[in-house]
Amino acid sequence: MGLRDEKKQATRTAIADSALELFLAKGFDRVTVAEVARAANVSVNTVFNYFPTKEDLLFDRQDEVVRRLARAVHDRAGGESPAAAVCRAFLGRLDRDDPTLGLRPGAERFWRIVDESPALLARVRMLRELTEDALAEALPSGSRLAAAVIAAADHALHAEIRRRVTRGEPAPAIRAAIRADAERAFSVIDALA
């Protein structure tokens, strides 16, 4: 990687970091792209060179997230059902305290930004749909219905975690409750896929 790519990486993170800081301070909708550009010492055009939309300043590189359910199904052991695989992956992340779960301290601030912005909420819905699409492709049946239901359960569990965190419940209690919900839901859904 030459000097050029190093600089690009630096510029990109400088922009994203400036953006996050501003969003945390003022909220997504009260920050303009021009402000972000100024804070990062670049032009507005450069911001759009790196990030196709303003929302991408916060939701950057979501490929991994979008493909998570599909990957869980794809990588499952022979004989394991898709729903069981997704369940197992979810519980694994729960035990491992995966940062994307929103259970770790600091997550609240992030999701607060999202919850207060219609544009970001729309983006979350889009990511959810992309997740569903990817899952449908990974299912041996290719069933959109099964994919929709499994993705809905996964999404609802994540949402429930955030809701409880916001409500101030302690992490261990949340983990226990969510674990029970997940096991119950996915075992029911299992008959679909």
Added chain:
Amino acid sequence: MGLRDEKKQATRTAIADSALELFLAKGFDRVTVAEVARAANVSVNTVFNYFPTKEDLLFDRQDEVVRRLARAVHDRAGGESPAAAVCRAFLGRLDRDDPTLGLRPGAERFWRIVDESPALLARVRMLRELTEDALAEALPSGSRLAAAVIAAADHALHAEIRRRVTRGEPAPAIRAAIRADAERAFSVIDALA
């Protein structure tokens, strides 16, 4: 209702009709609000007086749609489970050839507009979420997880209908296939709510 309200109604439908015509002809994203205003002989400001956003020109009065699942649950007979109630309501609409199903001729043109516009697809996702929210409130358990799963199934069934219609399958065949899918899915899900 006085003269004023009659005029208002006339203006509103004139705007919506002009908009639909233009959207059908050119696609949502290739029509500006200014064009719609001109076609309806009003000012741009007046368009926004009646419709809060450009998307509302197409998705007007979606309250009914958003509350459909909640109403099915709310109005169910004693002893019927929520999932069963939603299933029954869905099958009823299928038999009755409800226009919002997308099975009737002309529906393709409408959904083509939607499918080609990112903004309208985002709006559909929002309506889906509102549907889910309303359903959660209507469930005796209030379970967001159950609501999410039921709403996902309902949404997926609608999407599947549209997909098959687009693919050119005959309506009776679609109805039969969807009926089977719905019965299977909701009976499985039944154990959740």
Added chain:
DNA sequence: CGAAAAACTTGGTGTCACTCCAAATTTTGG
């Protein structure tokens, strides 16, 4: 009926995300 009040429409002005283009500027490979 007639005039003030209330409701509606309009023009104007401004903001902000985002696009397109052409002119710098920087980096790299030869």
Added chain:
DNA sequence: CCAAAATTTGGAGTGACACCAAGTTTTTCG
């Protein structure tokens, strides 16, 4: 060191939408 390639930038535009201060129309009430 120089020319090609990549990057950054300024500038001009577009379109949705907010806000406000005039009109204009409809209603209300004396």
